[in-house]
Amino acid sequence: MSDVHKESDAALIARAKEDPQAFGLLYERYASSIYNYIYYRTSNHHDAEDLTARTFYRALKHISRYVDRGAPFSAYLYRIAHNIVANWYRD
Template sequence: MADLNEEEVLQQAIQGDAEAFSHLYERYVNRIYSYIYYRTGNTTDAEDLTARVFQRAMGRITHYSDKGVPFSAWLYRIAHNLVANWHRDNSRRQEVALDDQPNLVMTGEHPEKQVVYDQEVEKLISVIRRLSPERQQLIVLKFVQQLSNAEIALIMSKSEGAIKSLYHRTLLELRTEVNGILEQE
């Protein structure tokens, strides 16, 4: 399997090869988990939803058809749908518990600086969680997954121009929200 490119592995998975699917799983599981975690803010739910993404993908891989988009876009679409259902089922927004929050940057700084940094990250996550689900998805795909506008457009089923416009409006909204917080302090 190691000498096959992704397209060849994908074709074998489509034909029912479980080992080929496991290679696709290994390639994408961390990215899908990260995407889901930042959309739910909870490791337990992110683990559960990630498992469900790959269960669903494995159950439907034989029906997968290449429509000119990367396989990852198909997985992100499944993840998006499951997260949307999760949010609908959990009517209240969940906050990221301090114990659950990933340590985004480890520094050799004084503990006081790390506490201040952690508080700033917590505030930013809180502001992002107030955005619409579509804008949250954009932020996660752009900054956490570090995808290009073209890749995001495929995943979100929008044009690249629509993504650029949404990105611009989202950054303006974030700036307004962050400035409001800073003025309150």
């Protein structure tokens, strides 16, 4: 089993709060699904890549404030992605 699947999201988030490099495993776990979500809404490969990068940048930037409220970490990422896509359409 790869490192991406060994640790729980909660364990990776706790590590990422102390060591931003640990966030890389969360990125590997969710990048594909977040990219697909954004691509479906933008229909453009380059925009989807850019907005996916923005999503993960924002998640990493604010990881110290993340609080587990019982929803999966992916829900947090999808909410960020949704907001980024909405702002992209407004701009």
